[in-house]
Amino acid sequence: MARIELKTPQQLRYMREAGLVVAAMxxxxxxxxxxxxxxxxxDAVSAATIKAHGAKSNFLGYHGFPATVCISVNDVVVHxxxxxxxxxxxxxxxxxxxxxxxxxxxxxxxxxxxxxxxGGDEHGSTQARQLNKLTEEAMWTALANLTTGKxxxxxxxxxxxVLADYVAEGFAGDIVEEYTGHxxxxxxxxxxxxxxxxxxxxxxxxxxxxxxxxxxxxxxGSAQTEILADEWTVVxxxxxLAAQWEHTVAITTRGIWVLTAPDGGVAGLAPFGIKPTPxx
Numbered sequence: 676m677a678r679i680e681l682k683t684p685q686q687l688r689y690m691r692e693a694g695l696v697v698a699a700m701x702x703x704x705x706x707x708x709x710x711x712x713x714x715x716x717x718d719a720v721s722a723a724t725i726k727a728h729g730a731k732s733n734f735l736g737y738h739g740f741p742a743t744v745c746i747s748v749n750d751v752v753v754h755x756x757x758x759x760x761x762x763x764x765x766x767x768x769x770x771x772x773x774x775x776x777x778x779x780x781x782x783x784x785x786x787x788x789x790x791x792x793x794g795g796d797e798h799g800s801t802q803a804r805q806l807n808k809l810t811e812e813a814m815w816t817a818l819a820n821l822t823t824g825k826x827x828x829x830x831x832x833x834x835x836x837v838l839a840d841y842v843a844e845g846f847a848g849d850i851v852e853e854y855t856g857h858x859x860x861x862x863x864x865x866x867x868x869x870x871x872x873x874x875x876x877x878x879x880x881x882x883x884x885x886x887x888x889x890x891x892x893x894x895x896g897s898a899q900t901e902i903l904a905d906e907w908t909v910v911x912x913x914x915x916l917a918a919q920w921e922h923t924v925a926i927t928t929r930g931i932w933v934l935t936a937p938d939g940g941v942a943g944l945a946p947f948g949i950k951p952t953p954x955x
Contacts, residue, residue: 677866677867678866679858679865679866679867679879679882679885680858680860680861680865680866680886681882681883681884681885682860682884682885682886682925683884684927684954684955686783686860687884687886687925687927687932687934687954688954689776689778689779689783690783690784690785690859690860690886690923690925690934691925691932691934691954692730692776692778692783693730693774693775693776693783693784693785693934694785694787694923694933694934694935694936695728695935695937696724696725696728696730696774696776696785697772697773697774697785697786697787697923697935698787698935698936698937699724699727699728700721700724700725700744700770700772700774701770701772701787701789701935703720703721703723703724704717704720704721704744704770704772705770705789705791707720708762708768708770708791708793709762709793709794710761710762710763710764710793710794711761711762712761712762713757713758713759713760713761713762714746714748714755714757714758714759714760714761714762715757715758715759717744717746717757717770718742718743718744718746718757721742721743721744721770721772722735722743725743725774728774729776730774730775730776731774731775731776731777731782732773732774733773733774733775733782733784733786733863734771734772734773737863740754740756740907741756742756742757743772744757744770744771744772745769745770745771745772745788746768746769746770746771747768747769747771747908747909747917747919748760748762748766748767748768748769749766749767749768749916749917750910750911750914750915750916750917751769751908751909751910751917752851752854752892752894752900752909752910752911752917752919753769753771753851753854753892753909753917753919754771754907754908754909755769755907755908756905756907756908762793763793764793764794764798765792765793765794765798765799765800765803766792766793767790767791767792767793767799767803767806767807767916767918768790768791768792768793769788769789769790769917769918769919770788770789770790770791771786771787771788771919771921772786772787772788773785773786773787773863775863781861782861782862783860783861784859784860784861784862784863785859785923785934785935786859786863786888786890786921786923786935787888787921787922787923787935788890788919788920788921789811789920789921790807790810790811790918790919790920791807792804792807802895802916803895803916805841805846805895806846806848806893806894806895806916806917806918807918809837809838809841809846809848809893809918810891810892810893810918810919810920811918811920812837813833813834813837813838813871813891813893813920814889814890814891814920814921814922815943815944815946815947816833816834816836816837816947817829817830817831817833817834817871817889817891818889818922818924818931818933818940818943818944819833819944819947819949820832820833821881821887821889821924821926821931822930822931822949824881825880825881826877826878826879826880826881827867827869827870827878827879827880827881827887828870828873828874828877828878829881830856830869830870830871830887830889831869831870831871831872831873831874832873834850834871834872834891835850835872835873838850838893846895847895847896848893848894848895848896848898848915849893849894849896849897849898850871850872850891850892850893850898851871851892851893851894851898851900851917852870852871852872852898853900854890854892854909855868855869855870855871855890856868856869856870856871856887856888856889856890856921857869857887857888858885858886858887858888859886859887859888859923860886866879867879867887869887869888869889869890871890871891871892881926882926883926883927883928884926884927885925885926886923886924886925886926886934887923887924887926888921888922888923888924889921889922889923889924890919890920890921890922891919891920891921892917892918892919893917893918893919894911894915894916894917895915895916895917896911896913896914896915896916897911897912897913897915898911899911899912899913900912921935922934922935922936922940923935924940925954927952927954927955929952929955930949930950930951930952931951931952932951932952932953932954933951939951939953
């Protein structure tokens with residue numbers, strides 16, 4: 676198994692700086708994502724927010740990606756490239772954001788995503804609302820599971836359990852398995868791989884200093900996907916909606932702290948009776 680980077684308390688604080696930049700990107704994009712705005716205009720909002728906070732984009736130029744944010748609309752699963760396309764009332768849109776700060780000669784990265792319905796939930800279809808609620812719930816359940824689990828597999832087990840509850844109530848979607856969470860730190864993608872489903876075999880043991888990007892991705896229909904000709908944009912083969920939620924979370928000796936949530940995850944973890952522990 677590849678070596679997992681464990682961070683010192685000071686390095687976790689650097690990552691929190693990057694995490695708050697990503698949180699600011701989320702706030703700015705959520706406010707700007709109105710009917711009629713183009714995806715290119717939203718990328719400009721993302722870029723301006725990163726610059727205003729003295730950080731740098733870890734998406735722009737990554738293996739040739741041409742933007743500072745992935746914007747995935749409706750049946751786009753992940754890695755949507757911003758174009759002149761304009762958002763419409765009721766669209767289901769995911770913003771996957773990343774940034775890094777440079778401290779002590781190294782890059783410290785953060786990565787997080789959210790999905791929203793343009794114009795407000797009341798303008799989305801019943802299916803879009805259910806899918807978005809399910810995916811966000813799966814993410815927070817997975818984060819909560821990290822406080823009691825012993826292995827990284829606690830994430831996938833939680834996502835599967837939440838999906839099973841929804842399926843029992845009639846939901847017909849599935850987990851998109853080929854895109855996973857990951858370790859993060861001095862690079863955006865690092866070991867360990869964080870699966871969104873339960874898999875045979877033992878995964879990496881959770882350890883203080885570990886930082887994970889937890890990101891369930893769920894479709895409202897088949898989980899089968901394809902990559903478009905731009906070699907980035909991933910869509911569902913059957914045209915079904917897809918949603919993604921993601922946070923970067925630090926494992927410490929005293930618990931967890933969600934680095935990309937402004938409140939550290941307090942509100943999201945409260946329903947589980949869990950109080951995240953601020954960094955020392």
